Amino acid sequence: MPPTAVAFDLDYTLAVPTRDRQTILSEAARVAGAPPLSREAYLAAHAKCLTEETREPIFATLLAEHDHDTEASPAAVAEAYRDLIAEALVPVAGVEGMLDTLRREYRVGLLTNGPVVAQHDKLRKLDWVGAFDVELVTGSLAAGKPDSRAFEALLSELGTPPEELVYVGDDVDADIEGAAAAGITPVQVTFDGSADPHPDAVATLGRDALATDLPALLTRL
Numbered sequence: 001m002p003p004t005a006v007a008f009d010l011d012y013t014l015a016v017p018t019r020d021r022q023t024i025l026s027e028a029a030r031v032a033g034a035p036p037l038s039r040e041a042y043l044a045a046h047a048k049c050l051t052e053e054t055r056e057p058i059f060a061t062l063l064a065e066h067d068h069d070t071e072a073s074p075a076a077v078a079e080a081y082r083d084l085i086a087e088a089l090v091p092v093a094g095v096e097g098m099l100d101t102l103r104r105e106y107r108v109g110l111l112t113n114g115p116v117v118a119q120h121d122k123l124r125k126l127d128w129v130g131a132f133d134v135e136l137v138t139g140s141l142a143a144g145k146p147d148s149r150a151f152e153a154l155l156s157e158l159g160t161p162p163e164e165l166v167y168v169g170d171d172v173d174a175d176i177e178g179a180a181a182a183g184i185t186p187v188q189v190t191f192d193g194s195a196d197p198h199p200d201a202v203a204t205l206g207r208d209a210l211a212t213d214l215p216a217l218l219t220r221l
Contacts, residue, residue, distance in 0.1 A: 050144025
């Protein structure tokens with residue numbers, strides 16, 4: 001059955017930072033008066049906080065390891081990091097026009113992992129509030145990707161059966177395997193050798209070619 005809807009991951013699929021995330025994290029820690037924080041530790045904490053309102057629990061976890069070395073608050077680090085990420089985030093080339101084009105023919109959704117405040121701040125910075133028919137942040141859901149409940153919430157909001165939805169993302173575990181397990185057709189986005197083609201993905205597209213190649217792919221499915 002041909003698709004009637006298409007949905008996207010946000011970070012590293014539709015939008016990318018112009019600076020390395022570790023650099024941004026280090027600068028946020030410095031601005032907030034916190035000790036150096038590692039990207040690896042941040043990602044581990046983030047994975048456990050996909051249904052939170054803000055990033056404060058993430059930084060509370062990280063700062064707990066330095067409780068004798070800092071008086072910086074999780075809220076201060078979260079605010080600094082949010083501001084710096086927003087300043088650095090830019091759309092992938094051509095995707096804004098692509099979204100406009102796709103909405104003429106498909107229901108278009110967004111399902112992004114992360115705290116509510118952080119992810120909506122990114123959408124505001126990108127001027128993408130209202131750019132999708134459905135915008136879901138897992139911070140407001142019962143579970144984050146790859147949990148099937150996140151994808152079920154997306155299907156419910158789109159009003160689309162799983163066999164008619166294509167989900168586009170870069171993360172092999174959260175996006176590709178998660179969508180496939182929910183009965184949704186995954187399209188994998190890759191960049192700079194980020195991942196090998198995944199067997200669950202119906203197609204693999206380079207991120208730089210996403211805007212030009214995805215509409216044509218959808219017409220062939």
